[in-house]
Amino acid sequence: MAENSDPRAPQNRSAGAPQDRAARTATGREPAPHRGPAADGESAASEGPRSARHRERSVASAREEASQRAELAAHSVLELFTHRLLGVPGTLIGEPAAPAPKELKTKVLGWNYWWQAHLLDAIVDAGLRAHREHRSELAREWLQRGHRLLRGIRWHNGGTYVNSFFDDMAWLTLAVRRLDALSREVAGTGSAPAQDAARTLYPQLRRAITAETGGGAFWSKRLDFKNTPATAPIALALAHAGQAQTSQRLLDWLRERLFAEGQGYWDGIKLVAQQDGTVEHRVERNLYSYNQGTVLGALLETPGADLEHAEELIGLIAEKMTTSLEVEGTPVRILNTRGSGDAGLFAGILARYLTQAARDTRLASTARATARDLVLATAELLWAGRREFDPDLPLNEDGVDVTEVRGTPVAVFSPDASRPTSQTLPAGAPVQLSSQVQAWTILEAAARLS
Structure with a gap:
């Protein structure tokens, strides 16, 4: 999507056209079950040249598939929820729901500052993924999108980043620091808008x-x-x-x-x-x-x-913050994703830091594996339970096949990963930005771990 072409906000569309893709990946293939690292004694060093090449191809294929999944989630959120603020070029803002609320009061007061901060974090995730994959033009587009959203947040908030909630400002501080880091990777220099925001926000946090x-x-x-x-x-x-x-x-x-x-x-x-x-x-x-x-x-x-306490905390998360279920006869444990409104973001935030833990070599291998498996399993079920549809079809008109996809599809993800979208979001039901940013964040985390 070109930077100067704004994502289309839904207009009188049902965000719930019934087309579950629980049995297929984006390419139409059956999803392969997640497999963790090789068991002890199954090292690459013991493989022959042919099996080693096969393993490398399998890893590359899994990495590409994880990236494609995250890309669809990113496209879907932009398409369904984001638009220019009041039509002003150079801005971006996320609507709290799709279809967007029509009441002016809801639009003005219900925009959710901290949801926008996590939307910005997800945009940075996508930019870093593009950079890892050496897609420099796409990475720059994500950086520009992040700057547009940051500008939209400030303008929507009355020309300032300051508000009455310190946690809101902390979330935005974390996001703008990551936006600055993305700018350094992609553009070779820091982001002036992100640094300006940080200069405003840090004194607020200290207070x-x-x-x-x-x-x-x-x-x-x-x-x-x-x-x-x-x-x-x-x-x-x-x-x-x-x-x-x-x-x-x-x-x-x-x-x-x-x-x-x-x-x-x-x-x-x-x-x-x-x-x-x-x-x-x-x-x-x-x-x-x-x-x-x-x-x-x-x-x-x-x-x-105390990194031992970090390992302890990962164990408690696995014990207290998860759901166990059976998928095709195999027991699976995933993060609890049930919740609406603000709670629709909770598991995505947790997955972000579990991903960081999974990649931190200072931690014990068992704790890292637990963190990794929780993120990947949750991402797998979110993906399996999605619903794809064509946002440009007139879904409310008689005779329209809501399962038809003529152009680029978008996906809606279940706010409860243990149940498919067909059960949690009936056709025509409003879809909240929070749960879709959560799914996007988790799929970006899985791409980072693949």
């Missing part, structure tokens, strides 16, 4: 960190909730900026105040004013998958952090 409750970061400017959703990504952002001591202090606070042995990281601590003038510190004991992911990422990025 969230106070002495109340012994440390940690506030969730919002109401200053009544210290929680993991803000503290962990802020710790990660500060680690990226070379502020390891502050990052470690935040990790220590999380470990001391919110980590539950055998469970994981709780949500946070609410500061509740009492009638006698005191403040009660009330622990919210909800466990959310994405919180485990951002703590894991901060542990991996902070110099000197």
Whole structure:
């Protein structure tokens, strides 16, 4: 898709035309079952020249297929959800749902700043994938798209990157640092818009960190909730900026105040004013998958952090944040992806940092393999349960075959990887941006691991 041709937003279209592709890959072939690394004793060194070449071809084929899957997810999100902000050239924004809401109030207030940050992260993923594959022109297009989205976020947010939620700003900080890194890879220099955003955002993140409750970061400017959703990504952002001591202090606070042995990281601590003038510190004991992911990422990025705890956390994620099911007689364990709204992003965030763990050679091989297998298995089921359709067909007109694809298809992915799209998104049902960015993120993660 050329950069100067905007992706088409759906207009009076059903985003749920019933064409499941659960039994086929994009090329029409039966999907091959995922196989992990060779078992002990099955090294490439013991293979003959012919089998070694066959293995190399198989790896290359798997890598190409994983890339094609991620490419379709990327194209689908752009096609179904993104457009110029108010038609202004050089901008991009993601609609919260497809079909897009028509009410002006919903468009203005329901745009979800932090969903846009994760959309930007996925755009960076696609750009880095194109760069790895030596598709330099495509990588530059993704970089330009990232700049357009960043401009759209600022304009939609009233000309600033600042808002009332510190976790929102932490997510965007992480995304713009990655956009800057993509620019260095693709263009040979940093991204001025990303650096400008970071200069605005980092001081905001530091203001969230106070002495109340012994440390940690506030969730919002109401200053009544210290929680993991803000503290962990802020710790990660500060680690990226070379502020390891502050990052470690935040990790220590999380470990001391919110980590539950055998469970994981709780949500946070609410500061509740009492009638006698005191403040009660009330622990919210909800466990959310994405919180485990951002703590894991901060542990991996902070110099000197406890990597044994990172391995422990991967084990807890596998135990507490997954679903076990049987696929064609084979037991499979995948990340929990059930959820709508904000929760539609949770497993994608977790998969991003599990992928980082799977590639980190400092970790034990068993922990790395667990992280890798969870991401790949989840990606496989998301792909198998997708629905493809032609977005340019008039799907609401009589006599139209909704299974027909004349042009380039788009795919809709199930918000629950354990069930196909035909069960979770009936024909005509609105599709949320969050769940589709989540699927895109997971498929990009699988491409990175292939």
